Amino acid sequence: MTALDSAGLAQGTGDRCKVPEIWDALFAQAKELQATTPLLGGTLDQLILAQPSFEAALAATLAQAIEASAPEAIQLFGEFKTVLERTPEISEFAALDLEKLDAVNPACPDLLTGFLSFRGFQALQVYRITNALWVERKHQLAAMIQNWSAIQYGIDIHPAARIGKQVFIDHGMGLVVGSTAVIEDDVNIWHGVTLGSTLTQAGDRHPKIRKGATVCAGATILGNIEVGPGALVAASSVVLKSVGARKVVAGIPAKEIGDVPERLDAIDADFKSTSTQAQKR
Numbered sequence: 381m382t383a384l385d386s387a388g389l390a391q392g393t394g395d396r397c398k399v400p401e402i403w404d405a406l407f408a409q410a411k412e413l414q415a416t417t418p419l420l421g422g423t424l425d426q427l428i429l430a431q432p433s434f435e436a437a438l439a440a441t442l443a444q445a446i447e448a449s450a451p452e453a454i455q456l457f458g459e460f461k462t463v464l465e466r467t468p469e470i471s472e473f474a475a476l477d478l479e480k481l482d483a484v485n486p487a488c489p490d491l492l493t494g495f496l497s498f499r500g501f502q503a504l505q506v507y508r509i510t511n512a513l514w515v516e517r518k519h520q521l522a523a524m525i526q527n528w529s530a531i532q533y534g535i536d537i538h539p540a541a542r543i544g545k546q547v548f549i550d551h552g553m554g555l556v557v558g559s560t561a562v563i564e565d566d567v568n569i570w571h572g573v574t575l576g577s578t579l580t581q582a583g584d585r586h587p588k589i590r591k592g593a594t595v596c597a598g599a600t601i602l603g604n605i606e607v608g609p610g611a612l613v614a615a616s617s618v619v620l621k622s623v624g625a626r627k628v629v630a631g632i633p634a635k636e637i638g639d640v641p642e643r644l645d646a647i648d649a650d651f652k653s654t655s656t657q658a659q660k661r
């Protein structure tokens with residue numbers, strides 16, 4: 381059983397694997413950027429152009445970031461690469477997370493910039509590695525990497541949490557995800573979000589965020605409750621009861637204020653491409 385199977389969420393994408401396509405694009409973008417921006421030449425060589433594969437580039441990029449917060453002697457590249465090689469779903473999901481980040485976020489110029497510098501993307505991939513280690517019962521190492529990652533990114537995701545694919549974490553600072561939380565495929569989460577326990581429950585005590593839901597900045601969702609498929613939790617809400625599919629909730633305590641609109645421009649890939657083209661004109 382792989383780490384991601386154990387999440388009960390992810391059995392591979394079922395689609396053609398995106399990794400080769402995303403890797404080709406990252407490599408081409410790195411070559412192009414190196415030609416125009418010598419300042420970044422060494423970084424692009426080290427993290428992309430000298431790497432033989434998407435997995436190796438991801439391991440190098442994450443290791444470099446996390447080592448900055450770990451004790452000096454810790455070298456994480458080898459461990460990360462090994463985990464990525466024996467858990468191919470992580471790369472598959474990382475490629476899908478990156479593709480979504482680039483598609484929906486107007487602040488992300490291209491795949492390469494997202495890969496090398498967006499903390500929500502990187503912290504999510506470090507979590508995926510710690511989840512694999514957790515499932516292999518390497519709990520101490522997983523927890524240490526979780527904490528070094530939290531120091532680096534300000535994003536604290538417990539290794540035992542279960543997270544699907546094509547997940548978009550924007551900004552991310554202050555995000556806390558508890559050990560029995562579930563985040564399904566296609567979920568969008570902003571900074572300052574807590575998926576926590578009420579402190580009055582034990583065992584399975586954290587929220588379940590269903591497919592395609594959106595959790596806005598600063599929302600606190602407590603207890604073993606569900607945010608239904610496609611639902612939206614408004615900024616700074618405190619959610620204590622389950623939210624129905626495609627409903628919007630807001631306030632403290634959160635109450636239903638309506639249905640999610642058909643289109644959310646901030647996370648709509650078509651909107652990004654239209655606005656990007658408009659900026660270029």
Ligand SMILES: CC(C)(COP(=O)(O)OP(=O)(O)OC[C@H]1O[C@@H](n2cnc3c(N)ncnc32)[C@H](O)[C@@H]1OP(=O)(O)O)[C@@H](O)C(=O)NCCC(=O)NCCS
Pocket residue numbers: 570596597612613614615616617628630631637
């Ligand atoms: C939930 C949200 C999407 C609703 O947007 P909207 O559809 O334009 O809704 P409106 O602004 O028309 O508000 C509808 C009602 O909900 C209330 N409401 C909206 N957001 C609220 C919030 N976060 N908390 C409490 N009440 C809220 C409004 O006061 C209004 O109440 P009224 O009908 O009594 O006047 C938006 O308010 C929100 O929270 N966005 C999050 C943005 C975010 O996290 N951005 C981070 C970017 S870095």
